[in-house]
Amino acid sequence: MKLGAKAAFAAATLSAALCLTACGGSAAGPDAAGTAAGAATKTVKAMTIGSLADAKSFDPVDARTGHAMPIFQTVYDTLLLRDRDGKISPMLATKWEYNADNTVLTLTLRDGVTFSDGTPFDAAAVKANMDNFKAVKGQDAYQVNSVKEVAVVDPRTVTITLNAADPAFEYYLTLAAGFMASPKALGTPELKTDPRGSGPYVLDKANSVKGSQYVFTKRDGYWNKDLQKFEKVTIKILTDATARTNALVSGQIDAALLDPKNGKQAEGAGMKLNKSQVDWTGIFLYDRDGKISPELANVKVRQAINHAFDRKTIKEQQFLGQGTETTQIFGPESGAYVPDLDNRYPYDPEKAKKLLAEAGYPNGFTIKYPTTAGSDSLNAVYAQQLADIGIKLELETIPQPNLVADMAAGKYAAGSYSLFQAGPWVSITQIIGQSALYNPFKTTTPELESLISEVQNGGEKSSELAKKVNTYVTENAWFAPILRLDQMYYTGKNVNVKPQAHQAVPSIYNYEPAK
Template sequence: MKFGPKSTVMAILTAAALALTACGGGGTSTNGGAATTTLTIGLLQDLVSFEPADAHIGHTMPYYQAVYDTLILRAPDGELKPMIAESWEYNAENTVLTLKLRTDVTFNDGAKLDATAVKANLDHFKKAKGRDAYQVASLESVAVVDPATVAVTLSEPDPAFTYYLSLAAGLMGSPAALGTTGIKTVPAGSGPYELDTTNTVKGSQYVFTKRANYWNKDLQKFDKVTMKFLQDVTARTNAIVSGQVDATLLDPKTSKQAVAAGLTLTTSQVDWQGLLLMDRDGKVTPELANPKVRQAMNYAFDRKTILEQQYLGEGTPTNQVFGPESGAYVDELDGSYPYDPAKAKALLAEAGYPNGFELKIPTMTGFEAITATVQQQLGDIGIKVQLETIPAANYVPDLAAAKYSAAVFNLYQAEPWVAINQMISTSALYNPFKSTTPELATMIDAVQNGGEQSAEKAKDVNKYVTDNAWFVPFFRLNQMYLTNKKITVEPQLQQAIPSIYNYAPAK
């Protein structure tokens, strides 16, 4: 059985692209010679600006990590480790976080990174209301206790706050530059590298050189790091195969070509893909208010076959939205909804819809194949799906505005509290209809106030939304990261691309 149109296989590399090999990425070859001293990465998103408040979790973080330290370092396995903050501790109520800071760190403009600078950064990040401002939603105030100590007061417990301090909220810029026009193009940070403005071309490539007198030489593994913006997957494939870049993210089809050319593949699972059933109270589509209808939709999908046909099997079928490394994963939930169209039809009949119903969902460029599959699979149990094509730029805003009852999407398998506030809580972006129940609200409250048991308590939330079919998860997709033989890289837990600290010259 085939589901939806086959995705177009990438075109053969052009001779022109191959001719660019001389413009290669890494420096000296490791084949019997000295280790490389340069690193070139192909990134699929461009930098908005170097202003820390403009930083966004995901594909643009390496730009910022090159020039800014974070308060806390997130190791490849997800463990939070000291960086600018040498230690941190909450009070008994988990509402005051005290951070003890290093005393030997300076910004590249010569200013000292002390408690006053940390307060200036956190205050600025909250006031600026950037893309990741949600990371400091619980931040109430920052107090300077002494030059090496800050006390952060939260309006309510936030189990993810220290995690956020390893991301955009934790980036430290020189206070004198924060909020200025200059920092948008020339960063002022304390990070391991400095921007080479002469060889940087906005929208094309960003070149960084090793910073003298940096406090942690172990993080300066290269003399020069170049990040090339290559939005098109064909361009990234050409670049990695021809040697223009040392590392980049591809997809299942193009990665096979790269592996055949001798590149090294590293896989990790970051996103789950599936159907968001957002109108759970039936405000637009009354049928979705019935849990049996939502459960029927879960039984309608042959996840294994879809994964093979759409993504060459690169992933793992799933019935839950929390990933195995999240702490909230429940192994037995992945057997909740086996492919069973007969059972799906029976549940629809029990719910009072033996002839199905109509459902409109959006689609956009890149989602044509998977949304066509959704249309076909739901059509097989009697649900008539109308696909409405919208611009990619409108996709998330339209979902957030509750313009659709359901939609296909890829969502990040984050830490439990992050995931809950991404798609389940009443303030979540992907819960635009504000669905909730008293039972679920109690479970979410337990996670928020659970302290070290927060992830364990999130298993109850996971079980609830799975049993009540809040979503139709299809699979956890493999991220396909390719590198050449000049470098090594460790994948970063819950990130599609590694942190800048995870690369090293091959030995």
């Protein structure tokens, strides 16, 4: 089907959402990719990155998985590290091992590491950081919800006891929960503006301005010189996509995440595209029990909604062809991906109408639906295509900052959103499980609970078992996915970068001088 002209060339702002969009990680980390720690590497004078997000503060408790992660990665190492393909490698912990039931994780720590204030890194520092992270309950405190106790065995060994198996816990140790600050600075107001970490760079406070730019210089005595690819790294906060594009094209910055429309300008100016797929975008059909919209309790209604969308046309006109049509929420890198589910609900308005009639709604129904200034055009397209099968979206404009809170509070039966395609357990706990933020009506069934339990206790088979969860929520149409979005990250002539799995923006370690 053809979309109206007003729908074409809309800004693909959802491609930059959460990520959950997303995530910490690394590519050329210590003891990974065959590079010995401490090896000398080529450096250039400086690199400047354009970031669409600022950090709340430099205190690790304020770190949040997403676009601001590179700001923290310059100054803080994590306990574990994610390679570019998402595999977990050593960083501050050189070895790690679970007990038989995956409830006690033992970490062996790297020797000879110090924080920027000279304090040695050891097991006591790990315990202090993790206890503080859990107690303060920062933005990403959910990452340590499963932690029961952190214990020092000896200076180089620490054990972390969990309340129950958590298949995502190692992954969380590559993110905010894994950032290590000097124990002397924890809990002090100074840490919010003056980071004290063991990372490859230190903050140049004199040349940094909150909300504008942060300048970092190469740290003397850092334990892994291979990660110090630049003498200086500057991160400029540029929340507007047009401003980032102009800064990149003019040479003021070396790298930035853009949207498809601005990407055309960047490519025309000779910028290099580094493309990856991280987020999926579509409709969350929250009210599967019909608490405020009784119609959504019928699986045939939810399946009809899925059949209503012409995903190919949406991709071409809304996202300039950037993305891959899908009807599942798990991507190829997630571990729970099932190829056949990408086309479980092909575009078929007549079938959609038939399903609605079978469900008892031959004349359709109305759903109150939230929209924001940044998503009005895309939601207008959704409304147009659903109207073609008899479902009316009653669009209600709300402020963008209220969207997640309102949806999580169960104010709406359905809503548009984008989230990063994480590992199976992260996605299950984020959007599928009974206590998940994006399952506001706490929908579940005995069959689903059994499948989730299998994943939680599946150990190395956890990802494979999650394919059953993926199949269940897809067949029962818990969501109406539209696309796996292309993340369009551009670099100039002086810098090369590799995309990061599960992450919209690359980790700070993924950049290197262009050869």
